[in-house]
Amino acid sequence: MAAALLIDDVTVEFGSFRAIDALSLAIDFGEVRAVIGPNGAGKTTMLDVVSGITRAKQGRVVFDDAIDITRTSESEIARAGVRRKFQKPSIFEGLDVRQHI
Template identity: 45%
Template sequence: MTSQLYLSGVSCSFDGFKAINNLSMVIQKGELHAVIGPNGAGKTTMMDIITGKTRPDEGEVFWNETVDLTKIDEAGSAQLGIGRKFQKPTVFETLTVEDNIAIALKADRGVLATLFDRQTKKQAKKITELLELVRLNDDRARMAADLSHGQKQWLEIGMLLAQDPELLLVDEPAAGMTDAETMRTADLLKSIAGERSVVVVEHDMEFVRALNCKVTVLHQGSVLAEGTLDHVSAMPEVIEVYLGR
């Protein structure tokens, strides 16, 4: 089995502060993987590096064991098949819900292709499917700005799926959701995994437990522990980091 994502010895610092310090991690194809860690552990910077937003100072980042992700920008990583969801839901506020999905839909991302693009029946059907999946079909003509916080989270997940990515990087998807919504998100992510790889960064332990997957604990920019949630939460170092302060 080949790895989806491979990080080895990655370090990255800002003005002397080491946000990521000799980080190594492997995500297998189809794996569901949770990353936890206290604030400032380097979770977001790690995602920035994977998606080409930030260049690491040293270390290797490989996609499908062949593509060097350190040489690729955000758009490039998305075109490879990496989808990213932000901590704070970012949707296109002045576009309709439908258009949000439509421009995220997997297609040629070239300028002219986009200019002369005409929506096919198949694409229209796909959009409706996705809207139904995230339960926004009734709101498809509304401006995204008018959605509730939770609905924006869903819309963003819908956009992510519209990209048809091989790997989803999901940053705190449960933030701002009700308990029921949180559980539904967990179910959705679990159903996606297998077909696609999913990396979830999360604070909410209930949510991580519901995901029932492999967990990596980050601390001060490197991996502190790895294993099942029960395994890592029993480790004294982890307890120290989470509860000791």
């Protein structure tokens, strides 16, 4: 059975700093996972790799057993349904509370 998301042997480096070292993770269809760890553990970097914002030095990320994220543009990845939500809270000045929801 294919994985909904496969992260296979992914390594990410920023200069001489290795943020992710040979990470592998498979998430099956219908499965929910949580990624926890201290600041600097690589959680955000992993999400950036999955959404195409950051490119891995090695390894691959496959979405829906069909889309090789490591070889796809950020906009194509977003169109396929994979994107991260940044934590910066913001509102639209002209909308009321109900419209924001």
